[in-house]
Amino acid sequence: QVQLQESGPGLVKPSQTLSLTCTVSGGSITTSYYAWHWIRQPSGKGLEWMGVIRYDGSTYYSPSLKSRTSISRDTSKNQFSLQLNSVTPDDTAVYYCARSGGGGYWGQGTQVCVSS
Numbered sequence: 001q002v003q004l005q006e007s008g009p010g011l012v013k014p015s016q017t018l019s020l021t022c023t024v025s026g027g028s029i030t031t032s033y034y035a036w037h038w039i040r041q042p043s044g045k046g047l048e049w050m051g052v053i054r055y056d057g058s059t060y061y062s063p064s065l066k067s068r069t070s071i072s073r074d075t076s077k078n079q080f081s082l083q084l085n086s087v088t089p090d091d092t093a094v095y096y097c098a099r100s101g102g103g104g105y106w107g108q109g110t111q112v113c114v115s116s
Contacts, residue, residue: 002026004097004107012091012114018084022097022107029078030055034101038071038082040093041109048093052100053080087114 008020022036029036038050051061053071061069065084073080084091094109 002099002105004099004105006095006097006107006110008095008110008112010111010113012087012112013116014088014114015086018082018087018091018112018114020082020095020097020110020112021079022081024078024080024099027099028075029053029073029080030075032056034099036073036080037098037100039096039098040091041096042090042093050082050084089114 003025005023006020007023012018032055035052035054037052039047040050041047049062050065051059051069051071053059053073057073059071068085070083071080092112092114094111096107096109098104098106
């Protein structure tokens with residue numbers, strides 16, 4: 001069974017870079033034709049799709065976050081990562097990684113707070 005687990009700091013200062021990693025087990029991130037996503041949910045608000053890295057390494061980002069977002073992967077560790085630059089308190093949210101294709105799988109989510 002595929003499992004995803006987010007990891008990273010729970011507190012980031014304003015203007016700094018938020019970095020999270022999703023470790024995948026039970027399946028390879030290079031398997032066709034899966035796509036691996038980052039999604040977030042601020043408290044009391046809906047889900048916001050941030051971006052995706054596909055099995056072939058191609059990436060796509062939300063237009064509203066594209067200028068600040070980068071998604072990469074380490075195939076040797078079966079991980080993919082999110083970097084969000086120049087964060088503000090509005091970036092405080094629960095961050096999820098997820099897989100689409102052949103059934104959806106989500107991590108449990110990790111709370112990130114942006115505060116000085």
